[in-house]
Amino acid sequence: MDAVQDGRAARVVIVGGGFAGFEAARALRRSLPRERGVEIVLVNPTNYFLYLPLLPEVAAGVLDPRRIAIPLPAALPGVRLALGEVTQVRPDDHRVTYVDPEGHEHDLDYDRLVLAVGSVNKLLPVPGVAEHAHGFRGIPEALYLRDHIIRQIELAAAAHDPDERNERCTFVVVGAGYTGTEVAAQGALFARSVAARHAELRGQPIRWLLLDVADRVLPELDQRLSRTADQVLRKRGVEVLMSTSVDEATHDGVQLTNGEVVPTRTVVWCVGVRPDPLVERSGLATYKGRMVVDPTLAVPTCPDVFACGDAAAVPDLTRPGEVTAMTAQHASRQGKLAGRNVAASLGFGTMRAYRHHDLGFVVDLGGPDAAANPLRIPLSGIPAKAVTRGYHLLTLPGNRARTAVDWLLDAVAGRQSAQLGLVRSAAVPLESESPETPQARPQSSRSSTPVAS
Known part of the structure; x- marks a missing residue:
């Protein structure tokens, strides 16, 4: 397909602004020529990308929450943000429906669709x-x-x-x-x-x-x-x-x-988490709640639809017969490939298959402690802490200096403990959404932190 057809720009709609969606939008924008004739629309409930690996430090008063919330319009110039939650995907009509924060419903036509809706809480049937x-x-x-x-x-x-x-x-x-x-x-x-x-x-x-x-x-x-x-x-x-x-x-x-x-x-x-119910409501083939895709992340029966991250059952070419795990590491890398392959499907580049090699993980345990295994070398204590924080500063899409300052202040000045007066509300539910509840969650599983991308 040409990027411009019948005098109008092709439109790529990306659903979800977590690890997979954010990287897909960024990679797609970078893969297209300046005069690309392609409109990129990112649909997300918030106007920021959430860097999930540092969320525990927000809960513990180490980091200001704004440090890990990267504004999407600033981080993704040239990508239009549609603020809202996708409630329906209609592949036959090449259209998605979303509801904005004020409750108004909107339709978006697309030429290419990237589903990167992430996952929701996995709530076991435990009373109370x-x-x-x-x-x-x-x-x-x-x-x-x-x-x-x-x-x-x-x-x-x-x-x-x-x-x-x-x-x-x-x-x-x-x-x-x-x-x-x-x-x-x-x-x-x-x-x-x-x-x-x-x-x-x-x-x-x-x-x-x-x-x-x-x-x-x-x-x-x-x-x-x-x-x-x-x-x-x-x-x-x-x-x-x-x-x-x-x-x-x-x-x-x-x-x-x-x-x-x-x-x-x-x-x-x-x-833990489970795939967002929106995936199954799309009507396309799923595997354990995740969209069935080929190694290029395209849906075999609907090649203008791509899926990545927790939403996709991506074949693991390093382990034949299995699919990749629901981790931030896979989501980030699959998002990059999805963006490049969408560009290739529009005539800019070559389609490639997803193949992943684990380069290690980092776990921040607070204070001077961490655990890490970069390049399969197990580390603990101060060396692991240095690797962990260095990695996070390297991979944060923004706010690096502010994050480093917060870490420094935590080390020398202690933590503030003022209550903000927050109460439990619909913004902090635990209830896992049922298939009848239309809501798209943008974030990928926080089940791993990659050491390298």
Whole structure:
């Protein structure tokens, strides 16, 4: 297809501005000539790209939330932002429907479509979790959790009942993957720093528990890195309970699968994600909720539709018969390839297949601690911390200087603990969307942080 047909510019619509969508838009823009005759439209519920790997540092008061929110219009010049959530994809009509923040419905015709809608919370059928647990998928949830931790510590300081104090000073994190491990590691430091400012809590235990049905922390990683993270957590007093999860959650506690009842006012749900239901509602073939694509990321039965990231079941050419995992690492790289292949389908470049080689991961554990294995070299402590922060500064699309300044201020000046007065609302739900709930989530899974792209 020519980029210009019948006197009008071709339109490429990208749904989702997370790792996959952001990289697809950027790669497509760079792959097209200046006089390209192609309109690029990015549909996203927010006007920013969220750098998810640093979200736990926002919840722990290390980073200002604006550091990890990169404005899309500034980062993607030449790409038109359509602010809203896609509710319907109609491949037969070459059209998508989205609803803007004020509730107005809009239709967008397209010549090429890139589905990069990411994933939503995976909510297991555990009684009480949807009502009483906190999710951790975006800035509103991270800020709410930060406020909640401060509030519980300060309410505990004002309480006279020792049982109430213990409840408020106990924090349960469910899921020991990347997100849960970092939330527990960062949260334990943050809660301790807030409690230290209250003389009433001198000698009061600040209890953190990290649960997972797996047999070790960070089961996706090399055992040496898993062991490093486990040691750091236990050194900070985090109770690491493997092969354990939640049977029921209530307003003032959880019952664990090992029979223990833990009185608490805080349950953070970091169990995992599942593909956004919008993918299945498209009517195109799916595999375990993810769009079926070929190695070029195009839909075999609909070659003008591409999918990448958590939304796509991309064949893993390094492991025949399997599909790539739902990770930020894959999402970022697939997004780049999707952008280039869309350009190639319009006559600018050559289509290529997706082939990935793992170059390592980094996990920030707060304070001076981290775990990393760049180029398969396992690191811990200060060397791992240097690699981790250097990597994040390198891959952040913006705000690098401001992020480095926040890290410096955290090291020399401590953390601020002012409550922002946030309350739980529709902006911080845990309920996982059902197929009947039309909502596109832009963010890719925060299940890994790549070392190199």
